[in-house]
Amino acid sequence: MHISKDSRNINLKRTILIPEVDIYIYQPNRITNAIYDYSLIQERLLNALIFKLQDAIKEHWNGHDYTRLSLFQEFQNDKTYSFQILLKEISTPQNYAHVKDAIKGLASIIVEIPYRDEYTKKQMLHYTGLIRANVPKDNERTSYIEIEIEKEVAKLLIEIDINKQGQPINYTRFGYEIAQHASSKYTSRIYKLICSWKKKGGFIIRLEDFRQWLGIEGKYKYYNDFKKHILLPVQKELLEKADCWFNCQEAGFASKDGNSVTHLHFKIITMELMEQEGKQIEYVKYLLRTHYHFTEKHLDALNPILCGSNAKGIITKLLHLSEYISNKNIKITDIPSYVITTLNNEFEPYLDESKF
Secondary structure, eight states, X not given: OEEESOTTOTTOSSOOEEXXXXXXXXXXXXXXXXXXXXXXXXXXXXXXXXXXXXXXXXHHHTTOOGGGSHHHHTTTTSSEEEEEEEGGGTOOGGGHHHHHHHHHHHTTOEEEEEEEOTTTOOEEEEEEEOOEEEOOSSOXXXXXXXXXXXXXXXXXXXXXXXXXXXXBOSEEEEEHHHHHTOSSHHHHHHHHHHHHTGGGTEEXXXXXXXXXXXXXXXXXXXXXXXXXXXXHHHHHHHHHHOSEEOOTTSTTSEXXXXXXXXXXXXXXXXXXXXXXXXXXXXXXXXXXXXXXXXXXXXXXXTTTTOSHHHHHHHHHHHHHHHHHHTOTTOOOSOHHHHHHHHHHHHHHHHHHHTTO
16 A cells, blocks of 8 residues: 655656555565576565465564464475465466466576574575465466475575574565565565665675576676666666665765676665655755756755655656766756756646645
8 A cells, every 4th residue: 555745746747655564574584685586476476475474484483383373284294385375466367377377487496595504503505496386277366376385495484583682683574565566576576685684774785696696697797787677677666666765876886896887885765764854855965966966056946846745756856867868869968957947847836736
């Protein structure tokens, strides 16, 4: 569920929404950090399975034996667990054929899961086909997908690490609906990754490792292509729909060795962070100064629209303007003036409407 940021902004070309997150769920970081290349439907199926396992995750979190839950009781003598996932959690009936194709290929996809051996304490890698599935032959709206997972794999999905004080560590808390309704598999995965680092405010990752984690080592060889096809679309979707996001256009996001980008510096942005002491507006001003050559005189020209209710919409617009301005076929001689005119034209009407 989402709520409008400002009901007065009825002339926005695209409605800017703030997520009202109804359901937060938890998963071990070993799953967040796992290396695999799922399709969007396969990613949604994994999310739905993690959602299904929440009671078990919380039981283990609290030091209880989750295998005593009714969900697991009938499989005490089996090597696998079996769960039913509603088809509507994954896709619409119109896409049922695609769902079946995606599930058909699921068992053959190898997943690399990092974990620590509970006895030797060594860092290990577990290679597995994560889940198997049975699907009904007919296309029924109320159909279930039957998921099978080995018990050893289930432990990796369920058992969040506990420290010496009995507190859970190394886990990811994320909005289920945000991940599940993402329009791209990369959005879902990167959203969960930045959620895992939210408390620390950010992280640094080698570009090579990031590509491997996404399962796209052989795609988008040049960073500009990677940024265009992966980072910018994910950033745009998270900015509009999620409770946290990043800015890959911020100075210092990509660090280089010579001409090659080697590391990505993810600073995790949240509404809470931006709302503290007017940081929403300060962030807008920072973008304008850093990327659009604004002086204080230029900022003064935007004072009428630089208010909290417009901030996120302005940030979204600036992302689009950055792509437009960077187009080599478009010549803009006075970038600050162009940005001022564009923003005032788009956001001034909302202020006028608020007077009535």
